[in-house]
Amino acid sequence: MRHWLNDYAYKISLTPMPFLISMVVLLVVTALLITLQTLKAAYANPVKSLRTE
Numbered sequence: 001m002r003h004w005l006n007d008y009a010y011k012i013s014l015t016p017m018p019f020l021i022s023m024v025v026l027l028v029v030t031a032l033l034i035t036l037q038t039l040k041a042a043y044a045n046p047v048k049s050l051r052t053e
Helices: 017-043 046-052
Strands: none
Touching: none
C-alpha cells in the first residue's frame, strides 16, 4: 500500500488510527440503533400490534 501511495504527488502517512476511529464510531452507532429498536419493541403494546394483523 505504501508503494502505491508513494506514486502520488501529495503524500500521506497511512496509520491504523482512521480505521480504528471509523470502527469505533460504527460500533457505537450500531449499538445505539439496536438499543433504540429494542426499547421500542419492549414498550410497544402487544394487543395493538395483534389487532392490526
